[in-house]
Amino acid sequence: MAIKKTTVSEVGKKVINKDPLFILDVRNEDDYKDWKIEGDSFEYNNTPYFDLIDSVDPIKDELPKDMDIVVVCAKGGSSQYVTEQLDEAGFENVYSLEGGMKAWSEHLEPVKVADLSDGGELYQFVRLGKGCLSYMVTSGGEAAVIDPTRMIETFTGFAEEKNVKIKHVLDTHLHADHISGGHAIAEKTGAPYWLPPKDAEDVEFDYNKLVDGEDLTIGSSKIHVQALYSPGHTIGSTSFIVDDQFLLTGDILFVESIGRPDLAGKADDWVSDLRDTLYNKYRNLSNELVVLPAHYMSNEEMNEDGSVGKKLATLQKENHGLNVADENEFKKMVTENLPPQPNSHQKIRETNMGKINPEQEEKREMEIGPNRCAIK
Template sequence: MLTGMTAKEVAKMVKNKEDLFILDVRNQSDYQDWKIEGEKVSSINVPYFDLLDGVEGVLKQLPTDNKLLVVCAKEGSSKFVAEQLVEAGLQDVSYLEGGMKSWSEHLEQVLVYADEQLKVYQYLRMGKGCLSYMVISGEEALVVDPSRFTDVYMEAAKQEGAKITHIVDSHLHADHISGGKTLADQTGAAYYMMKSEGAVFDFMPFEEHDRIRFAHVDLRVLAVKTPGHTPGSVSFFVNDKLLFSGDTIFVGGLGRPDLGGKVQEWAKDLYDTVYEKIAAMADDVIVLPGHYANLDQEVNAAGYVGAELGAIRAGNELMNQQDKQAFVDQVVANAQTETPPNFEEIIAINRGVDVASPERQQELEIGPNRCALHHTH
């Protein structure tokens, strides 16, 4: 029987490490650039145009004892192929509703932390590798690095009986469109970012607001302050327990400092960040990054992407490379990787100097994130 499968259902299977076999019928280049991955996910790529005359040639490559999901860019092609497979006698066949566009846009909510004073949710954008957060205390909520899917955060705050009063962006994002300005307009919340990032609309500059307090939350902005990825990157230290590290520190690496064309200069800033600001923090601080590269390796037993700072230090050679020049040389050597797709246009939109329709925003964001330097052992 043929059924549609939602991105949420796929995300659950990936996170729960359930067996899933995917027949991806997009073009080979699209598949090689970006696909659904997971520890128990297997996939093959046979372009749709190779299946127009029938699916008989691909049947031997498909499992008969496993769930089969057919995937394309928008849905139509995968539904057509899935129907042919059912007619050919396969049993457990689904197609991805909304295609890879829906996979790119799904946010998975996970509880990260809760005590008497606050509660923290992480939002995994599994098709993009992006992470955003909501910190709730009393009847107020703060959103960290929101995606453009602002209804998700507003609904979550409503469920918690809270109002979104503060929104923070750790830097001017290069791989996805921020929802910060839109969410602020929708909720009346105060929206903060660094003035040095060059946004042209009204916001609260961290240069003048380096501490945000509400209910039982004390957020300190580690600013000008955690540069490296961009010159105005910041991290947020909440109640001396949680470090929302933006694109500065990841579970498996550090932020890449080459996107602005000043890799030597920004690599030195990144060194100072790691060896001065971050070095002073306790090992049991929980690091909550802005991105991840490999969910299987970076998600922890509690189901979210994050780790104690001590564990990240121990596993990351760049954070144990004491010599500044050796650190800079290694960062420079590893920084010449492919830039995020469309990053200049995305930055222009996030800065407020360009506008894009919802359809164009969707097109700009399709594909993986490429914002990390990974050096994990």
């Protein structure tokens, strides 16, 4: 009997389209509570695999007969066994998720954000299992990639599909929650790799210094990507203004929160920089700019088309982190309200510096789990 399977891409489209789906997650309860596949119209059951080895009878009455059921485990093995047992028990609409949560962690869903002036386009790559957001600006046969993840084939393949040549690769800061694909894409395409120099003092490779006011032009249609020094999450954090319409904020400002300043152990030192960026530099910008962050916390932040972003004017009203008048209260909020640090954050930083080069499987393990770049 052939076990029916589904892919992370198919599940990802259901998340974006808000389609119904029933998830049977057979990982341990702690792993499930820490991190799971999230969809606005999804329903769930978490029953550990070891409780189902002898029989699936304990959960038969808890599963729907009129919905597709996707069985999820860590790597895609245990889910196949449970799927087979459910099929034998009479469930016809049950599928095993290929690659499990490991594959889900790596999936990127491209979403078109907007048409830019003179024919350019802006795309957001949504890493649904990790909450990472990457970007590609295209214009006149050229492209710039911003905050790419290590799954570089997604970006190079997308560029080929759009018939554009990657001319620039940029990171808004030295990431600590995921491994950047910036340097690898630059090596593969020959494009320069841009990093803020204050974040790059210890990197082991050549890079172009991304400084305040740097203006890169993409293609013949002159889509400008202007750098704006905006420290606080890291000392080098740099935002980008794209086509005078969009503000790419990295991990400084999110739709429903603000960035944490402690991932390099410098929370007390950088909290004033964070406040200055949010309460001074950003307030001097046009409120009509659409904020596009490098991460999101939950699907509630998604727009109807699956993209993540809101006008700066809206965030100035609705985002609590932008509305704390007292500086001491702000400092207390930022330094005492922090979630656990990302898994393997120090090794991820060292990898992004080029100091270590783990094997592919270790890189996957380093990134497993939700993003934790925002304060609560």
